Amino acid sequence: MLALINEIRRYAWGSQTAMAEFLGRKAPTAEPEAELWIGAYPACPSRLADGRTLQELIAADPTAALGAAAVARFGPRLPFLLKVLTIGAPLSLQAHPDAGRAEQGFAAEEAAGVPLDHPSRNYRDPRHKPEMLCALTPVEAFCGFRAVPETVALLDELAVAELAGLRDTLSVGGLPDAVRWIFDVPNAEVEGAVSAVGKAASKVGSGPDVPALQWISRLADKYPDDRGVLLTLLCGFIRLEPGEALVVPAGCLHAYLAGVGVEIMAESDNVLRGG
Template sequence: MERLTGWKKNDAWGSTDAIPNFLGSERSESPVSEVWFGDHIDGPTSLNESGIILRDLIDQDPTAMLGDGLLYSFGPRLPFLMKLIAPAEALSLQVHPTKELAREGYIREDVLGIERTAADRTYRDMNHKPEMIYALTDFEALVGFRVPRKARRLLDGLEGMVADSLRKRLRLATVRSGLKMLIGWLFDEDSPATAEGVSEFAASCAQRLERGTSPSRRTDEMVTRLAAKYVGDPGIIVAFLMNPVSLRPGEAVYIPPRQIHSYQSGLGIEVMASSDNVVRAGLTRKYVDSAQLVEIAEFSALPPIRVAAEHPSDTTDTFLAPAQEFSLSVTTLPAAEARSAYSHESDARGAFKSEASAHDAVSHESDMHELSDDTRAVTIPGEGPRILMCLEGSIDVTTSAPRAHSADHLTLTCGQSVFVGACEHDIRASGRGKLIQCATP
């Protein structure tokens, strides 16, 4: 096993305290949006003890680290990428490509001479990017499109050219390609969704809120909030047409390739195929390619895909998404005393608040000698390469076949993580708390 230090990102939409609080570090002066754990070339996760990056460790012996099966199926790279993610503000309206679209887009931008890491580049690798978000706090998101008849109901009481045009076009959105034509129209230069038109639409939502006549306070509050930050952005109208999703701690939602989405607030664990391909269409200061999004997005009006937990053992819940690259499992060790409360702060920033005292962490080693039968070691279901992170409490992790010059036993506290190679076989855990594992199913 190898302890990991994740790679931090500082996007403007991140929180200054959610991830630092979870990791037990000081509040950051700049927003911390994500921490990556994987071997993607653009997010160099490092090993604590040796200082080398995880990618290099895998390159030294891909068979031992990944196993023959994964090496054959995915090549000499870890197929999944795990992230801590903490939006304090809305992320961009975005979709992720399929493998075919990613390959085509990557080659096209190479031919155009756009540097792989350039700000105006969309395709940074050739992989698809299905993903799943597991909520650590209350987590808000927009995922996919509402059924058109429901969207029409939300227009009741709204005035202005954009609202009137939407009423007419939503009647046609039930026919084949109707939603695609509607969203394409919103981004068209001849659309009434000009800066003035969008501002008028948002003002009408705000007025409806003040009158107390809103059919959906959540939607009108979202539009008002977005309009204050992204004045005149037609992406605000697209967000109005999308499904709002509220996750409680311990719940998960799956985002397939081509599905439009935007995370809004909270703290969560995000797991995905190892890719950084993002096609954006609004609500961002980053590079936007709305024409490309309209071209590749899925425009079926379907409910979000919530992932229910399977229960392979008394202590573990497993979240299986329809993706070959990743699965998540959460193990709650018996008699767990170190429970933690995840909560939203009033400013909608997710923050982790542990109820475990510092004394519990210091005295854990001596406590292990007095553990009851209820806290004996349990086997963590799974095989192959894995990344594990402690979500609460203090967890002792052991492997049955440690590698030379690596640990066979480590103690993890909240926010600490390890990489376990395929050659290390069974993983057993004991202690009190929760442990999340990312692996390939």
Template sequence: MFVSIDNTPRDYAWGSRSAIAEYLGREASGGPEAELWLGAHPGSPAKVTGADPETAPDLVALIAQDPAAVLGERIAALGPRLPFLLKVLAADAPLSLQAHPTPEQARAGYARENADGIPLDGWNRNYKDEFHKPELIVAVSDRFDALCGFRSPEEIEALTLLLAEADVAATRAEGGQQGAIDLLRGRLQGPDGLRSTVEWLLRDGRGGDTGQVAWIVERVAHLSGSDAALASPHAAAYATVTDLARHYPGDPGLVISLFLNRVTLRRGEALYLPAGNIHAYLQGLGIELMAASDNVLRGGLTPKHIDVDELVDVLDFRPLPVPFLAPIETMPGVSTYRPDVDDFELHRVDVGPGAATVAITGPAIVLSVAGTLHVSGAVSDTDVPAGGAAFATPDEAELTFTGTGVAWVATTGSGYARD
């Protein structure tokens, strides 16, 4: 069965006013359009178009009518819930620094906060459900900028050393008081230095009598345009701090951003962000696919609640390579992004002049972004116009695309179909 679906973009303040509309060939709303959600997440379930609104107004209601038929028996027995959420994301300003828990952390945190009586919509609630939230982002704009994961200790030492040298020179010239950057470097070089420093910044760095964050950011601003900074391999890190400070003045995340990898994706390049990887999307248009969860531990660049204890327990402080995920050509015209989780995988389908086929082992969502495409499955078929979307049930088994255009197909990984 194929069902046409649609939704209204979420109007978060950081969203672009034009990027999603232009990408999908729609009329812009005039306000910020940050994320178009295509899935069955209760926060904004996709609307089922052309159906009786009293019986199946959205995907949540459609699944509830017959979970085994809509999701497949294996997934229905586990939930029933659609395990993934497909988004078109358009960032015109930086999002918050954040990380997501493992399945074990999510289950334990959800049970603990329920036992503590914290309302699901409470301002201090971390765990809205029992599920992990790994994420995949694919750039569809010419560039997509992000922060993700911690740099190596050697890189952090080099960029803070240059900052300290600039601080000494500036302090002598201005007759000011030196100390914040020395304190920062001292903490970084102590036992469990990175964790200790992140915790200190989030607890004590914002203000009070010390104002350590403001002092460090001021020194970064002085340094970022200098010959020494521009000649260093860390010029982008310093520039990122000054850019972020325009949006989040005084926020501890400004200093934490120095410790993170600064990444620019080109069109078609992707990041896969597993549990514990601290990250923030800065600017750009992307296709995002994630496990369907609301569990977010924030770590700065936000006025929202930050649970420092829980965050540092969830964060992976190891210096790891930037988690690029290269697509593989699974068949002609089909590029597949396949992370190491069963919750989801993503296919980019270039259709024309011949047919292109995607095998599915669970439910799927098709989003056409160029051209009207005809999609045939094992039991039915449908047309998906440019900017339109359709939900496919698992019994369609294999989706064959004809016409001319481009589609994104989100579905579960093959492991989800196994007992």
């Protein structure tokens, strides 16, 4: 057995205490710590005590490192990536591509000469990225879409005049048309709609939608000009207790909101953001 030295990714949505406490280090830290990567992904590989990366160890003898069956199925690489997430603030709404879209998107961005580390880069590799998060503490998230009748009922309850068009579009055209409606809202009208949604959401005091609406109200306050807040009205809400897990298939819109969890995924760093 070989000990691995794993890198921590520092993003604004991380926590200044949770990762340090998980690793038994002093808290709070100077910067938010968001993800502990454990794997052989080239941009952030785990390392051995002698300085070699896990990627280099595998490349030296793939069969010894991974087993013949894994090499036969996936090639001479570790096919998954493990992360510990410490979520101190909501992540962006995002989805991860399926294999076909990842291959096409990666090829297109390579041909266009977009650097792998450029902020506008969506496809950092040609692989899909299904994932599963197992909660270590309570974890809350938006994931997938509500059933249309449920969302129509929610919009009726909120009774936000600025979203009358969304309610009608959803009723007639379904989710695809509703998503297009949100992205077609003129920029000058977004802040007014988000503000109205936040105020209406904060006034709902009972019922099964209260936890989701509390988050929507907080997001409206923090991101007053982000149409992604409107998109969360269409999303399902879930709370995981420790030990429970959430499977997020490729193509599934989601946003982790709070908590600590272990995330296992295909070896990919492809993220398509929606707000």
